[in-house]
Amino acid sequence: GCLRIVTGGAEVGAAAVADDRIDEIHLTGSVETHDSIVWGRSLEEREQRKLSRDPAIRKPLTSELGNVTPWIIVPGPYSDHQLRFQAGTIAAALTTNAGFNCVTPRVLVTWRRWRDRERFVDSVQSILNQTPPRKAYYPGAVSRHERLVGRPDSTPEGTLPWTLIRDADPQLPRIGEAREEDHQDDGEEGEDRRLGNAGAEVRVRDEHDDRPE
Secondary structure (H helix, E strand, O other): OOOOOOOOOHHHHHHHHHOOOOOOEEEEOOHHHHHHHHOOOOHHHHHHHHHHOOOOOOOOEEEEOOOOOEEEEOOOOOOHHHHHHHHHHHHHHHHHHHHOOOOOOOEEEEEOOOOOHHHHHHHHHHHHHOOOOOEOOOOOHHHHHHHHHOOOOOOOOOEOOOOEEEOOOOOOOOEEEEEEOOOOOHHHHHHHHOOOOOOOEEEOOOOOOOOOO
């Protein structure tokens, strides 16, 4: 077999998907990218094609369009070691690839009456504070971050600070910590109430982890 990598912007991508020599398409990106390929580049064309069920392309297409990836923390009597482990896992998932993965966590769900809730969120914030910022290379990332929390004033040019918003609206981007009043049905609630279904994570205390603090 042979692999050839072609780089370019939207124009190159549009030419590639329209080329008769391309018989199957897989894409990663946003819903906007998907709809512009499948239904057309203008809103008017998209609406007309959707109403008539007439996609702009007829080739087989699969897509991975991102997700808020809620991480649901099941409350319990976590030890200090267990809390640090869970906090470190979440921070690593957020910062990998500068946060630009389709399954990067964007909503951290905790139970409001969990006694270790504040201590746990503090631990996540502490790890993020110690993590160097990375280049925000994804198109539109800087402007979206500014609309959400304002212009960063202490990070190098072209980077964004790791931002944790407590008691957040779970529909907002970046990463937010949303409290749940009742944790009994968090898995189902997280799927129904947050845009996207590419993945969700449920974190549970390891009862067999008896390592010293």
